[in-house]
Amino acid sequence: MAATFRYDDGMTQTPAAAGRVAFLKTVPPGELMIHEIYRSLQGESTYAGLPCVFVRTTGCSLRCSWCDTPHAFNRGERMPREEVLAQALAFDTPLVEVTGGEPLEQPDVIPLLAELADAGRTVLLETSGALDISQVDRRVHVIMDLKCPDSGECDRNLWANLDHLKPTDEIKFVIASARDWQWAERTIREHRLDERFRVLVSGVYGLNLADLAAWVLASKLNVRMQLQMHKYIWDPTARGV
Ligand code: SF4
Numbered sequence: 001m002a003a004t005f006r007y008d009d010g011m012t013q014t015p016a017a018a019g020r021v022a023f024l025k026t027v028p029p030g031e032l033m034i035h036e037i038y039r040s041l042q043g044e045s046t047y048a049g050l051p052c053v054f055v056r057t058t059g060c061s062l063r064c065s066w067c068d069t070p071h072a073f074n075r076g077e078r079m080p081r082e083e084v085l086a087q088a089l090a091f092d093t094p095l096v097e098v099t100g101g102e103p104l105e106q107p108d109v110i111p112l113l114a115e116l117a118d119a120g121r122t123v124l125l126e127t128s129g130a131l132d133i134s135q136v137d138r139r140v141h142v143i144m145d146l147k148c149p150d151s152g153e154c155d156r157n158l159w160a161n162l163d164h165l166k167p168t169d170e171i172k173f174v175i176a177s178a179r180d181w182q183w184a185e186r187t188i189r190e191h192r193l194d195e196r197f198r199v200l201v202s203g204v205y206g207l208n209l210a211d212l213a214a215w216v217l218a219s220k221l222n223v224r225m226q227l228q229m230h231k232y233i234w235d236p237t238a239r240g241v
Contacts, residue, residue: 017061017156020073021105024059027078032108033058034079035072035101038240039091043230045143045170046198047124052095053088057109060102062128064151066176066204071239072101081108085115099126104133113140129171130156134164142169143200146187148180150204162191171197176204181215188221199223205231 027033035056042052056069058076088096096116103109104127116123117139125136129145130153136142142165147153151174165171171193173184184201193199201223203212209227216225234241 020063021059021061023074024105027106027108030108031078031080032084032106032112033076034084035076036240037084037087039093040241041230041233042095042097042124043228044172044202044226045124045200046224047095047097047122047141048226048229050095051093052097052124053091053093055084055088055096055098055112057098057100057103057106059105060100060128061105062102062130062147062153062156064128064147064153064174066151066174068205068236069101081112081115084112085119088116089119089121094120094122095124096121097124097126099124102128102131104131104136110135110137113137128153128156129161130158132158132164133161136164138166142166143172144169145172145174146184148173148175148183150176150180154183162193162196165197167197169197170200172200172202174202174204175212176207178211178215181212185215185219185221188223194222201225202228205236 024033035058037055039053042048042050056072058072060073098113113123113125114137117137123140124143125140126143133142146157175181188194188199201216203209213225216223230241
């Protein structure tokens with residue numbers, strides 16, 4: 001029997017993937033279930049440090065062992081898509097990231113991304129890599145995870161997504177252990193990811209970063225090690241920052 005994960009905010013989730021997002025089927029076309037919309041500094045990616053509006057959607061069918069947004073698994077408010085767009089634009093900030101949860105669990109995220117780009121925003125999509133990205137507007141900068149073994153979700157990686165990424169898109173590996181790094185290094189070489197895309201390597205908060213830096217340097221891969229900036233500026237468990 002598969003394990004039941006317990007997160008540090010006390011939430012317990014059974015691991016049946018489809019059931020985890022079944023509640024999203026009650027959201028009618030034209031609406032989205034939104035966890036929060038706020039403005040902060042972009043903490044990761046090649047856009048790190050820039051002011052950014054975050055649209056955080058509710059729901060994710062994965063349960064990564066180190067997930068830092070379990071509060072977005074099932075808490076949110078139904079909103080018309082036009083209202084989500086209006087709120088995001090009202091911050092008058094050039095950069096907008098749609099994140100989650102997993103944004104692509106909700107069909108209306110696809111038109112929302114295009115509408116944000118139509119409005120002249122630079123649009124980032126943070127996605128788990130487990131759902132099809134082929135319908136995402138080509139103006140959107142995709143930041144896609146490839147889940148390493150210690151996440152517990154490695155078998156959810158949708159490898160066909162690599163064929164839909166653009167050279168300017170970013171692939172992120174979150175590393176929790178030496179085993180994860182070895183898997184990431186092997187995967188990057190096998191798919192020539194550092195020649196085809198921007199590759200980000202991030203340590204789970206608490207990992208010895210000097211170890212990770214040494215592994216990256218020793219590999220001679222053309223990858224960018226990054227810190228989750230917001231976790232060093234604010235309390236690592238703080239929300240809405
Ligand atoms: S994909 Fe993202 S939101 Fe979903 S469980 Fe993993 S880290 Fe959390």
